[in-house]
Amino acid sequence: MKFKNKLAQIASSLRDTNTSRALFTLLIFFVASTIFVNRFFTLNNLINVLRQSALVFSFSIGMAIAMLLAGLDLSIGAVAAYSGVLAASLISNGYIVLGIIVGLLVGITCGLISGVIISKYKVPPFIMTFGMMKIASGLALNFTKGESIYGLSDKFRWIGVGTIGLIPAPLIICTVLLILLAYFGKRSVLGRRIYAVGSNRNAARFSGIPCERTLMIGYALSGLFSGIAGLMFVARLGSAEGIMGDGWPLQAIAACVLGGVSFAGGEGTIQGAAIGALCVAIMYNVLNLLGVSPSWQQFLIGFVIIFVISIDFIKSQIIRKKNISNKLRTMQKTA
Amino acid sequence: MGKKGKKLHLSGPAIILIVLVVVSSLFINSFIRIGNINNILRQASMLSLVAMGQCIVILLAGIDLSQGSVMGLTGVSTALILSKGVPLVPGIILGLAIAMFCGLINGYLISYVKIPQFVATFGMFGMALGVALVISDSRVIWGFPETVRVIHDGEILGISAPFVIVGIIYLIMFWLLKFTRFGTSIYAIGGNATAAELSGMPVKRNVMLSYGISGLLAGAAGIMLMARMNSARAIMGTGYEFEAIAAVILGGTNRLGGKGGAVETITGVLILAVVRNALNLIGVSVYLQMVAVGFVLIVVYIINQNKGSNPLRKWFPVKNKGLVSGTTGNGNGR
Amino acid sequence: MEKNVILELENITKIYPGVVALDSVNFQLREGEVHVLSGENGAGKSTLIKILSGAEQPDYGSIIYQGKKRSFKYAYEAQRAGIATIYQEFNLIPELSIAQNIYLGREPKKLLGTFIDWKKVEKQAQALFDMLGVKIDVKTKVVNLPVSKQQMVEIAKALSLDSKVIIFDEPTSTLTDDDIVKLFEIIKRLREKKIGIIYISHRLEELFEIGDRVTVLRDGKKTGHHNIKDIDMSKIITEMVGRKIDKQFARDLQKPGKEVLKVEGFTSKGVFSNINFSVREREIVGFSGLVGSGRTEVMRAVFGIDKFDSGSLHFYGNKVEKSDPLKSVKLKLAFIPEDRKSEGTCLNLNIRDNIILASMASIFKSGIINLHEEKKLVTQAIKDLDIKTPSMQQKVKFLSGGNQQKVVLAKWLLTKSKIFIFDEPTRGIDVGAKAEFHKLINLLVKEGAGVIMISSEMPEVIGMSDRIFVMKEGTIVQEFSREEASQEKILKAAIG
Amino acid sequence: MKKTLFLVLIVLVVFSGVVFAQGQKDTPKESDNLHVALIVKNLSNPFFVYMKWGGEAAANKYGVDYTCLAPEQDGNVEAQIRIMEDLIQKGVDAIVVVPIDSRGIVAGIERANKAGVPVFVSNTRALGGEFLSFAGIDHTAMAEEMARYVVKSLNGKGKVIELEGTTGAQSSIDRGIGFKNVFSKEPGIEVLTRTTAEYNKAKAMQVTEDLLVRYDDIDAIVAYNDSMALGAVEALKAAGRLDKVMVTGTDANKDALDSLRRGELTATVDSNPVAQTFVPVEAAIRYLMYNEIPPAEMIVGEGKPTIVDQKNVEAFELQVIENLKGFGVTAEF
Secondary structure (H helix, E strand, O other), X not given: OHHHHHHHHHHHHHHOHHHHHHHHHHHHHHHHHHHHOOOOOOHHHHHHHHHHHHHHHHHHHHHHHHHHOOOOOOOHHHHHHHHHHHHHHHHOOOOHHHHHHHHHHHHHHHHHXXXXXXXXXXXXXXXXXXXXXHHHHHHHHHHHOOOOEEOOOHHHHXXXXXXXXXXXXXXXXXXXXXXXXXXXXXHEHHHHHHHHHHHOHXXXXXXXXXHHHHHHHHHHHHHHHHHHHHHHHHHHHOEEOOOOOOOHHHHHHHHHHHOOOOOOOOOOOHHXXXXXXXXXXXXXXXXXXXXXXXXXXXXXXXXXXXXXHHHHHHHHHHHHHHHHHHHHHHHHHHO | OOOOHHHHOOOHHHHHHHHHHHHHHHHOOOOOOHHHHHHHHHHHHHHHHHHHHHHHHHHOOOOOOOHHHHHHHHHHHHHHHHHOOOOHHHHHXXXXXXXXXXXXXXXXXXXXXXXXXXXXXXXXXXHHHHHHHHHOOOOOEOOOOHHHHHHHHXXXXXXXXXXXXXXXXXXXXXXXXXXXXXXXXXXXXXXXXHHHHHOOOOHHHHHHHHHHHHHHHHHHHHHHHHHHHOOEOHHHHOOHHHHHHHHHHHOOOOOOOOOOOHHHHHHHHHHHHHHHXXXXXXXXOHHHHHHHHHHHHHHHHHHHHHHOOOHHHHOOOOOOHHHHHHHOOOOOOO | OOOOEEEEEEEEEEEEOOEEEEEEEEEEEEOOOEEEEEOOOOOOHHHHHHHHOOOOOOOEEEEEEOOEEEOOOOHHHHHHHOEEEEOOOOOOOOOOEHHHHHOOOOOOEEOOOOEEOHHHHHHHHHHHHHHHOOOOOOOOEHHHOOHHHHHHHHHHHHHHOOOOEEEEEOOOOOOOHHHHHHHHHHHHHXXXXXXXEEEEOXXXXXXXXXXXXXXXXXXXXXXXXXXXXXXXXXXXXXXXXXOOOOOOOOOOOOOOOOEXXXXXXXXXXXXXXXXXXXXXXXXXXXXXXXXXXXXXXXXHHHHOOOOOOEEEEEEOOEEEOOOOHHHHHHOOEEEEOOOHHHHHOOOOOEHHHHHHOOOHHHHOOOOEOOHHHHHHHHHHHHHHOOOOXXXXXXXXXXXXXXXXXXXXXXXXXXXXXXXXXXEOOOOOOOHHHHHHHHHHHXXXXXXXOEEEEEOOOHHHHHHHOOEEEEEEOOEEEEEEEOOOOOHHHHHHHHHO | OHHHHHHHHHHHHHHHHHHHHXXXXXXXXXXXXXXXXXXXXXXXXXXXXXXXXXXXXXXXXXXXXXXXXXXXXXXXXXXXXXXXXXXXXXXXXXEEEOOOOOOOHHHHHHHHHHHOOOEEEEOOOOOOOOOOEEEEOOHHHHXXXXXXHHHHHOOOOEEEEEEEOOOOOHHHHHHHHHHHHHHHHOOOEEEEEEEEOOOOHHHHHHHHHHHHHHOOXXXXXXXXXXXXXHHHHXXXXXXXXXXXXXXXXXXXXXXHHHHHHOOOOOEEEEOOHHHHHHHHHHHHHHHHHHOOOOOOEEEOOOOOOOEEEOOOHHHHHHHHHHHHHHOOOOOOO
């Protein structure tokens, strides 16, 4: 019985058109790579892909939340870097727990600041998070003075490089995060509020939803998850650098968009973002396996994104045409 | 938009700019030298072109992330063309054509294929950059005739070329926005797309064109950058798109479309340029420069919006629905 | 073919994915006549208009205009040809001036067509309004205009295109009665100018006041066509809904209980001042007055969406210092706004999420939603209000106006609210849904709720309310009991 | 309440920013005091931080004012030009620049020439404009040296992967040439692939992970800088193949040296960043003070480049620290 419901839930989460489209995309990617790319479908590589997608997902979460709130968060990378370096500096001196706590706090704080300014001072998310990006990465670099901070205990590094059996730790962590978020997105009041505010802030307000608070929490969460991502990367690299998060926002946007999280707000799911992350990871992995020059990688990724998104349009056109012709045919029959 | 003359002198951003200039000339002895002013303006010239393009797109409540890589692409391809011995003018025209083409593709994807602007232009960002890297074999392109440098170093009647070029382009844009149907339509589309559509404006075409212009201007900037460095690389423009957006917003152009223009944009560009220059003159480390720029952006925006109109009218509409329905996006099924 | 027919539609058919919006519809318009088009929402009226105005193309069938077979690819083709449409939601650019709006895309030019001649634009615009006999400064931005004036702008625009056909889609739904009177005068003028007018309205009584002929649609099919003289309202209604609606306002009066809401000396500078009224259990308090007389603003302030400067609010006798939507919801206050699309519903969320929105926090205290519980509640609500939808997963944007409005109401029913504020509850809803909605309101009252109803529809207010407050320029000018209320009195108070 | 708390937050951050700014600008306002400026490629890579120290050391030696600036984004030569222009306006007496690309910087140098500010170039050649002297190490020579080391330790036989630097960066190009020169002559050495990791550790790690899937047996990974080498090391460690593959970096950064000490990295080659800036800055100062005309070419690090591997790392590092100490610069080791 319980199991049935679970199934039903999963089914309904797939019924979300955006997410199902993402799944479809992923399927195609996967099949194509398996067929055409030598060594893609090997245990080693699949684990490798999963690990990398987990990392992409880890920093896409923040972006996804912001996008569900009809905004976006360009500061994820910078915030991750800032909390990463601060945490690393503590951890390298042996204060593991303290370091982690500080890292997460820094993440939350940055996110919260963005959230407050966005909701209270009505600054568009784009501007605010762009500013926050500059500020955070500035502070991060200023803190490291360009040096890289290293000498991190292996206990801490486990979260980045450790494994349980064959399964890499980041994958486990991100799966847990995914499950939690998917659950709360659907089942928690907060989750529903985020969707509502993103979908139509005005209506949400008329329904007695605390829009401003929801926004703040949303961006704070985005910051928090950026912090987590930062820690995971630090653990993985064994060192923290101020430039760590460069280029994350764009990758995250790619993941979210491929995962069917729309900029309109209130559309898409965290599962979607995860799927998107997988797509992105597969793309990079395949291109490296094929030894495609980085130059072409740039091009292809841009192209794929546009193409995937335009599928909907093409599909709708076809369907429309079919309907009409069918209808007309039946009418001629009746007439 | 015909006459907002009185609104212009002393718009929020203008005041801020003046304050900035006054303050820095008081506290930084080397700031107010002719040389330095000249310097600030020359540095701003590239950004001002890109920003103008971005401005038009933002007036449509859009965004163009591809500008940076389009700059690179144009620079590189023009460089290659010229080094193949093609004479200056045709070479440049070719380069601009490429830039415009990229822009038009953006426009097409957005207005006809209905891909969200963010996605479309982001995709184009990747594609243009990729092509640029490929054709340049990701090397620095150089060894084209020195004559190119007149674009940046030359002088016309004692005024250095970049100012003249930028000046002309801005005049054209001002005219285009305020005194042509195309211009009005851009404000209209930004303000209420459906209405524009229904009042017989070729909305899709104009949107496409606007992105074309955005690309074109980015290309122009790319060529100027190429001339400035007498060499070109694929990645030389990346980052400009964000700078441009920042500048446009700083200038007080409304993120949700319908408000702003050439004057606002140049103001924004100058604000950024002055801040940067001042910080360099004091010798503030690059990191803290980033921090400072971030702050300025946010703070200035907050100030603007308290002076100007509330850019979130989308979220808190005026009581007369008829008007807002368009801006809240037409999400109705049929 | 018949003489002086300017516009004729033959077997027009339009299919959307899944739906047949129009099924081989014929329609005919003579010059100088007002041809009323009526039918429930989703009957295909709006699609018909879209096709006429070139916003959509028919999949089948032909448009014959001024004797020639025409097809309009774009909106402006129809406009240039002389078919102007004035939509229910005006299509004006808020940031542009009246003059700019009127000549949008057709601005006269100077200096060899290089510059737009703004002076000329304004002169011509002014001339148009003089012709209509409306006093207005064409330089003012549209965003600062009252609704009625905006409509005038639309009409002026139509004239500027010297249109042969003008289509009015629900022109009176946002107007107050005196504005309607003005509008009708203007329509009559247009009729004298031999302009053919297609007039769409849910307010059947208007048809008889203004219309010459009427065509009725239902589910995309033409179900009737008559001269207004030889037909009565009930017949039209039956043709529209396919069933008889016995009485439009079946209000069964209750004995009012104790006071639930009391407002004293309520003031917000420049918007409204010194508002005093109270609502008791089991009664409906109607608010009448011109649009922009401050009725909505007062209620927004009561609910806490806008701030108020002075005065006091009492719920069940205890004073509320500062109201805000959150608190209001906790206090069992419900607000059904006038604009469903931008204020009532989250269009791209599904019905379930919309219905549970306001109540989830109080129902699921733990912050975690019990899906079975939720499903039960929502399905119940859908059944009670009989919201027509395949499933509760359906996105709200695919529902008809009436059903959307029901979703909003359902949302508030789940909060077990005690006080309901309806702002123009039945604006733009078809007759059938209207009656249902009034029944629902009755039900609420029977169950002990106190209801505040803002309505510009005189019959509705009078028909439904126990007491009626008339507002004017931000103050309550008069209060009527159900017995003493009458159209004339109220109108007099409102305009006075 | 929330608002105030929030404002406090802002003020705090602003304040900290200001404080840092104070710390940054170490420029007393006497105009008669000499002022030399150094422009490096970026300050987010340890290598250039060494360069900063090198310049500082020289400045301290003669007690002149010293500023070190760099573009926000790596690889943005146009920003370098801007900075030069601003410095010229600021009225510095000499500029030492580490060009991001040899062509692009020319415009900046010419501006300086116009303004009569003497220019010194370091590390990467400038192909135009008038500058008094170029001081730098020979990237190609370094690469060749390292290549030979690799060949020797592989006994002339093995499969090699090259991790290139930022696409189009001069140093990356020159080093590439160096490696090619040697490897191409060695029949036993097979270069499996050359791919970029943009001088970036995270990127290097990701790329290596993929390459490890693609190639079963790899004998050596040579990276064009240390960050990438360390990224590769991490990837290898994770895959448990570190013992089978030798990894070499370039530049001998602090973190690379520690990695050597831990016995992970196999070797790196000293590009002597400190000297690379110390020499030209000193030359600039001496030119201004005693107007000594420096030689047009100053090759830093006399003799052939030093390979640092797990044996000589201790000695090497001690020496570096000593050198800097000598001029009152404490490198935070």
